[in-house]
Amino acid sequence: MTRLRVLVAALAAALFLLASVASAQYSRAPFFEHTLEVSQAYGIQLSLQRLDALELVDEHAEADDDDDEGEEEEGLDDDYLEIVEGFEVDLARYIGTLRAVDPELAEEVEEAIEALEDAVEDGEDYDDQVVTLRFLLETAYQRVIPAELRNDPAFVAAVIVELSLGEGGVAEGYEEAVEGELGAYTMGYAALERVSGLWRQVAGRATEQQRADVEEMLEFLSEFVYVEPVIEEPIIGNPEEAEAPVQRMIGVLETVVDAELFPGRDLASLAAHLPEELAGYCEMYDAGQDELALEGVIAVGHLYLSADLGQFLGFMAPEVHEEALELIVALTGLEPEDDDDDAEADDDDDDDDDDERAAVADPGAACRELLEVLREAHEVFGG
Amino acid sequence: MRTRRNARYRVAALALATALATGAALAQDSYRLYVANEYSADITIIDTATDEVIKTLSVSGRPGEVRPRGMAVSPDGRTIYVAVSDFNPQIETPEDKIVAIDVETNEVINEFRAGGNPERVAVSPDGTQIWAALEAIAQGAGYDVQTGEQLGIFRVGVEAEGVAVSPDGKWVYITAEATHTVTVIDRENLQVVKHFLVGNRPRVVEFSNDGTRAYVSAEIGGTISVVDTSTHTVIETINLGLDSRPVEIAVDPTSDRIYVAGGGTSAVYVIDTTTNEVIATIREQMGRRPWGIAITPDGSKVYTADGLSDSVTVIDTDCLCVVKRIEAGRGAHSAEIGVVPRD
Numbered sequence: 065m066t067r068l069r070v071l072v073a074a075l076a077a078a079l080f081l082l083a084s085v086a087s088a089q090y091s092r093a094p095f096f097e098h099t100l101e102v103s104q105a106y107g108i109q110l111s112l113q114r115l116d117a118l119e120l121v122d123e124h125a126e127a128d129d130d131d132d133e134g135e136e137e138e139g140l141d142d143d144y145l146e147i148v149e150g151f152e153v154d155l156a157r158y159i160g161t162l163r164a165v166d167p168e169l170a171e172e173v174e175e176a177i178e179a180l181e182d183a184v185e186d187g188e189d190y191d192d193q194v195v196t197l198r199f200l201l202e203t204a205y206q207r208v209i210p211a212e213l214r215n216d217p218a219f220v221a222a223v224i225v226e227l228s229l230g231e232g233g234v235a236e237g238y239e240e241a242v243e244g245e246l247g248a249y250t251m252g253y254a255a256l257e258r259v260s261g262l263w264r265q266v267a268g269r270a271t272e273q274q275r276a277d278v279e280e281m282l283e284f285l286s287e288f289v290y291v292e293p294v295i296e297e298p299i300i301g302n303p304e305e306a307e308a309p310v311q312r313m314i315g316v317l318e319t320v321v322d323a324e325l326f327p328g329r330d331l332a333s334l335a336a337h338l339p340e341e342l343a344g345y346c347e348m349y350d351a352g353q354d355e356l357a358l359e360g361v362i363a364v365g366h367l368y369l370s371a372d373l374g375q376f377l378g379f380m381a382p383e384v385h386e387e388a389l390e391l392i393v394a395l396t397g398l399e400p401e402d403d404d405d406d407a408e409a410d411d412d413d414d415d416d417d418d419d420e421r422a423a424v425a426d427p428g429a430a431c432r433e434l435l436e437v438l439r440e441a442h443e444v445f446g447g
Numbered sequence: 448m449r450t451r452r453n454a455r456y457r458v459a460a461l462a463l464a465t466a467l468a469t470g471a472a473l474a475q476d477s478y479r480l481y482v483a484n485e486y487s488a489d490i491t492i493i494d495t496a497t498d499e500v501i502k503t504l505s506v507s508g509r510p511g512e513v514r515p516r517g518m519a520v521s522p523d524g525r526t527i528y529v530a531v532s533d534f535n536p537q538i539e540t541p542e543d544k545i546v547a548i549d550v551e552t553n554e555v556i557n558e559f560r561a562g563g564n565p566e567r568v569a570v571s572p573d574g575t576q577i578w579a580a581l582e583a584i585a586q587g588a589g590y591d592v593q594t595g596e597q598l599g600i601f602r603v604g605v606e607a608e609g610v611a612v613s614p615d616g617k618w619v620y621i622t623a624e625a626t627h628t629v630t631v632i633d634r635e636n637l638q639v640v641k642h643f644l645v646g647n648r649p650r651v652v653e654f655s656n657d658g659t660r661a662y663v664s665a666e667i668g669g670t671i672s673v674v675d676t677s678t679h680t681v682i683e684t685i686n687l688g689l690d691s692r693p694v695e696i697a698v699d700p701t702s703d704r705i706y707v708a709g710g711g712t713s714a715v716y717v718i719d720t721t722t723n724e725v726i727a728t729i730r731e732q733m734g735r736r737p738w739g740i741a742i743t744p745d746g747s748k749v750y751t752a753d754g755l756s757d758s759v760t761v762i763d764t765d766c767l768c769v770v771k772r773i774e775a776g777r778g779a780h781s782a783e784i785g786v787v788p789r790d
Contacts, residue, residue: 089669089690318690326667375625376627379626
């Protein structure tokens, strides 16, 4: 902890100065105001996006079969199995709340996911399962996300950010396609379509110039980056080809919806927010509401990993980051992005990462431990 | 890299004063603007006297796969160094290198390997070393200019980007986008002495002419961090607006101004460093997404490399207005100015 105190002293002055200019420019901050709900919305939207992707793959396969005039191939190619495997991770983001508000629908969603997974696993046609699950997820979105948030431009913009920059999103899809993951490309393609749809919900607020700027980026992405829904070979080129226009689009989007859309812009504020947000979820574990608690821990853990707080701590206070990372992975199954210099933290990652959550015997205790670590992380910024 | 240029500018400014005193005009030196075009893998070279393109120099036959980005200039102004890298940081290829261009002939005269996806480079004030921010491997490295020998390599923050050497040659500052930090390397003793936090997604760092301050642009933060280089601490933060997306910084060698390329607003922010206040914002007729920026040694013109409009914008620093737009290559990224001496 001596090192921590030194870090605190070193950072305090800089943070004071940064805080003095910290964002008061935008009136809203959806990632802070609705941490849980943004995560839930992302989970459901991402599952819907998986269905979009599966349909795209299916259409492509059918077209191929027609061209070949040969024997029709059944089932999903191995390259796309990850699309289906992701439903379980998405589900954990919202199933607790869904079960609380509509237990019957929650059960139907779980059954529909299982049915789809079974169909894929058995190499069967999965069209009907996709249709059924889509209907249920659309309904779940209405039940889990309050109407005032669904219609709130700042909230919609936050969901756009997740589908653009998050796991399975526009930027990542292309990056992974360069690394040879064909399914990730189709997910990115589907994410772009979904982002375009969500943009249309808020575009009415944009000035002519803002609209032109955002739509220019979307057009670039659809014309030059995601030119077709399915690819047969890995992309050769710049893995960040999609990220640059996405980042620019989000920058414009902030001005359109008057909201802070980069939750890590002020890392000190984020470090203060996360333990405050987490505390209530740890109590839910103690009250036996494990599913609801997990939703919150995922929302917090996701922000920790995606908004660069983990990156920063991994560099400046690695012992704190390692503890936080280990607990987040154990509690949620979320995985950090591969970082070139994060070898120490990644050392613990092995191939057996399908369900890290199963390793946690007492999630309430682990949550409280994570809470302490996040408070310690906040202290790195001066407390 | 600008440190290099700043050092040269200081020399040039001193020479100018001397020349004027002796009745000779240093202004007869000619300046050339170099613009690294990320997507067309070439360098647009512009004569600043006429603001006309005089050459487009290819740095790779694989545009779209190999890209030139940051540049630096030697203390005498006669050599431009370009960071060249493969687009895919996951792959180690011979394309990760530093290329030297002779300003007088505009030919490539040397190149050496700099593995790890070099994004930006800086030259030491004595002209003997090049320092590179190696983006893919989160390292900063120093190289001997003549031999290309690696003198040292150091762990810095994740996604290293900007690099500058202090005018006294003691310190190397390297920014890192993902950890939002600056790493300070003691150049003489070849050791890291400090990491410190700056604004969100720091891009470029430049030292002031006297070396007492460093300025760090933060793209997402929309800020310029002002660093006291005696303690390596942020002493002030200049807010340009969250949508400003500042990237490159040009330090005026003839005044207290710095010029900042605002990629988000397609603007150039003019800052008075005596007050650290924005005294003007140039927007009218600017190219789109100015990313790179450079200033002539006499401080009369500022040039921006405009990534979305594939252009160079010319700004007159008297009127602080745009006087011309020049076509560049695809994805204009960075700008640097070389000197062809009168002799």
